[in-house]
Amino acid sequence: MSDKIMSIDSIHELAKTTLMKFGADAENAGAVADTITMAERDGCVSHGLFRLAGYVATLKSGKVDGKARPKINTLAPAVVQVDGKNCFAPHALKAGRPALIEATKTCGIAVMPMIRVHHFAALWPDLEGICDEGLAAFACVNYKPSVIPAGGKKALYGTNPIAFGWPRPGKKPMIFDMATSVMARGEVAVAARDGHAISDGVGVDADGNPTSDPNEILKGALLAFGGYKGSSISMMVELLSAAMIGESFSFEAAVRDNNDGGPPQGGQFLFAMDPTLVRGDEDWSNHAEGFFDKIYEQDGTRLPGDRRYSNRAKHEKDGVSVSNIVLDKIRSL
Numbered sequence: 330m331s332d333k334i335m336s337i338d339s340i341h342e343l344a345k346t347t348l349m350k351f352g353a354d355a356e357n358a359g360a361v362a363d364t365i366t367m368a369e370r371d372g373c374v375s376h377g378l379f380r381l382a383g384y385v386a387t388l389k390s391g392k393v394d395g396k397a398r399p400k401i402n403t404l405a406p407a408v409v410q411v412d413g414k415n416c417f418a419p420h421a422l423k424a425g426r427p428a429l430i431e432a433t434k435t436c437g438i439a440v441m442p443m444i445r446v447h448h449f450a451a452l453w454p455d456l457e458g459i460c461d462e463g464l465a466a467f468a469c470v471n472y473k474p475s476v477i478p479a480g481g482k483k484a485l486y487g488t489n490p491i492a493f494g495w496p497r498p499g500k501k502p503m504i505f506d507m508a509t510s511v512m513a514r515g516e517v518a519v520a521a522r523d524g525h526a527i528s529d530g531v532g533v534d535a536d537g538n539p540t541s542d543p544n545e546i547l548k549g550a551l552l553a554f555g556g557y558k559g560s561s562i563s564m565m566v567e568l569l570s571a572a573m574i575g576e577s578f579s580f581e582a583a584v585r586d587n588n589d590g591g592p593p594q595g596g597q598f599l600f601a602m603d604p605t606l607v608r609g610d611e612d613w614s615n616h617a618e619g620f621f622d623k624i625y626e627q628d629g630t631r632l633p634g635d636r637r638y639s640n641r642a643k644h645e646k647d648g649v650s651v652s653n654i655v656l657d658k659i660r661s662l
């Protein structure tokens with residue numbers, strides 16, 4: 330079945346109207362549609378329209394409030410808490426971002442804990458608007474257990490992505506954004522569907538034994554990247570997204586979740602830094618650009634985000650090729 334070429338605007342329209350059909354108001358639907366559209370535009374297909382069915386499932390089950398109005402609580406001059414009141418995370422982020430940027434430009438560093446939100450997306454869209462203000466930023470989020478702690482046998486951590494963005498005045502920011510599991514669970518599911526074995530070191534079976542059979546991994550769990558080192562980073566994400574901000578660890582979110590196919594309620598941790606205030610002068614940009622030049626000097630290198638930005642340029646010009654399987658699924662909702 331061939332794919333359909335869609336303009337960026339028509340992707341946004343499809344996402345927004347679909348969410349509104351299932352009870353989200355224009356503000357909530359618009360924020361999620363922005364995130365979905367950014368993913369399609371940058372070629373991150375797994376977090377684009379493909380996710381719409383999951384978002385709709387949570388509206389249908391009542392787990393997410395599609396009409397929520399997030400509340401900003403300034404807990405300290407540099408702590409801008411956003412209580413999403415059970416909205417989708419992009420709406421909470423959009424509501425809190427101006428206050429976070431202002432606090433960062435005043436204090437040099439500010440934290441934005443987001444509570445009672447539902448995160449189902451890539452993290453880089455959460456950082457780009459902050460980096461465009463000349464700020465560096467970090468974000469992480471947990472989910473439900475699917476990764477074992479190093480040495481263990483049972484899933485406890487989420488796939489727990491982390492993202493870090495560095496501003497590049499006059500250019501698009503450098504943002505890396507990665508799961509802390511060796512492989513995304515979705516990719517394991519695709520290998521199982523297509524009957525492919527996957528590399529050793531990706532996951533374990535239900536008894537905690539290493540396996541390269543994707544079907545067994547789906548019954549078992551994934552491993553963190555980089556052995557015990559990645560496992561510690563995943564543990565850090567749990568601490569920042571739960572104990573630090575008064576939200577749920579992945580195992581706690583799973584207990585409460587209704588398993589409707591969409592994201593559980595949980596927290597997201599984000600902070601931003603103003604390099605001019607932290608460093609004390611404006612030279613940070615030239616200094617960093619010289620460093621990036623050193624990376625590019627070596628054949629075979631690129632900066633994280635370069636692939637996305639080149640997809641963006643192409644898709645903004647030619648439109649995005651969207652799978653008809655995904656479109657049929659949306660039509661059937």
Ligand code: NDP
Binds near residue numbers: 452
């Ligand atoms: P990838 O392994 O595809 O990429 C991770 C990062 O590495 C990206 O920033 C990518 O940049 C960069 N990169 C890739 N290759 C190179 C290279 N050769 N040189 C320099 N940089 C490189 O991502 P993951 O599969 O780990 O994660 C995919 C997405 O899934 C993320 O956006 C993540 O936030 C999301 N996710 C969300 C979860 C949630 O619960 N909300 C859970 C898990 C994942 P580029 O994009 O330009 O290729």
